[in-house]
Amino acid sequence: MPRSPSSPGRDSWGSTSTDAAPPRTLVVGPGAIGGYVAARLTDAGWPVSVVARGATLEALRDRPLRVTDGGVEGEVRLRVVADPAEAGEVDLALVCVKSFDTEGAARAVRPALARGAVVLSLQNGVGNPAVIARECPDAAVGGVAVYLGCQRLAPDHVVRRPSRDPSTGRLRDLLAGGGAGAPGAALAAVGAAVGVPVRVDNDPAAALWTKLVANVCLNTVTALGRARVGRVFAEPAAVELMLALGREVVAVARAAGVPVAPDAAEAYIADARRRLPRDGGSSTLFDLENGRRLERDALVGAVVREGARLGVPVPVSRACDALLRLNEAPSA
Structure with a gap:
């Protein structure tokens, strides 16, 4: 044509x-x-x-x-x-x-x-x-x-x-x-x-990594807890887990030379607490609930891989990645 x-x-x-x-x-x-x-x-x-x-x-x-x-x-x-x-x-x-x-x-x-x-x-x-x-x-x-x-x-x-x-x-x-x-x-x-x-x-790298902070915080915890937003924010330990995950994403991004804000995890949690609907969830949670393949490898899995490549410790991401793997279908 x-x-x-x-x-x-x-x-x-x-x-x-x-x-x-x-x-x-x-x-x-x-x-x-x-x-x-x-x-x-x-x-x-x-x-x-x-x-x-x-x-x-x-x-x-x-x-x-x-x-x-x-x-x-x-x-x-x-x-x-x-x-x-x-x-x-x-x-x-x-x-x-x-x-x-x-x-x-x-x-x-x-x-x-x-x-x-x-x-x-x-x-x-x-x-x-x-x-x-x-x-x-x-x-x-x-x-x-x-x-x-x-x-x-x-x-x-x-x-x-x-x-x-x-x-x-x-x-x-x-x-x-x-x-x-x-x-x-x-x-x-x-x-x-x-x-x-x-x-x-x-350069879209900072935008993509900042969004990854949000995805890893929310998607990982809602999926592992099989919980909606309101329930997650009502549990202080779950909020601390989101913060720990987000801080690891920031550490990996900055080690890679991507100018993500140092407080991106804290900023996301504060914003999400105000903005997200209580009955909302995440794409990973919805995929899990409907038996679909998870994007684990591109989200928390990417943090684990890049952390290993750059020598940045990401123990919380590594543990959550392992647990999400257990929730994936055997063929995923």
Whole structure:
């Protein structure tokens, strides 16, 4: 398929032209984040194709995606494909699969990328952009830390619970990172279309590692305790465990030269205590409850690996990683 003259491409992502056509976009993995973003981009008039498989593919081919956004119900009919090749040539790919599927997803996406295409990882973990860049060497690749409060209740139903400052009502959801040049410009365009605040960083590493602090704190403890947020914060020992985990993430990040704030763990715990719904959980807890494979290896497992590589002691992360392994399915 020839590239449209108005298609962004690597050299024109930063263009502010108001008549530029939206980028032809491929969303890989219509889970909680991917489904929500695909729906909102479709609503905004972007030409979006969604790569799905299994029950999700069947459900979204059969009926619209139901979106509950801040209590408001809606339905969006998505263009769903089983193979990226069915989407034609795309200018932007958003990888939203679980981290253990990143390599395969990136390899499948590569033939569909137009010249100058951007690929953004909207995933948990810190290693996904490097995996994507290895599989898609001609693309401009960026990593995004996603704070959207999304959960998938069924293959055809995603829920977003926006986070707002309790005193001002200001939206606190955020897409952060991206990277210099085309990835950052693409992230800004996505945020504007979806209606979510964006912070573009020339180097997304700090954003990704700061999000890892949050993921390791909350995901690990809610999953191991099989407990929702309210119960976790009501137990002082559980809060101390989250702090210990978060501090180890910070220590590893700073040893790696990533400028994560020294008090990132304390800041996250204080913010989460105020902001998170009492009946909320984490993606790892929901995966565990539904018998799905866990992202352990990309979250607390990454802290253990990087700690060993850098000579940073992470005894709490190591113990929790071992316990989470016991909760994984034997084939995981």
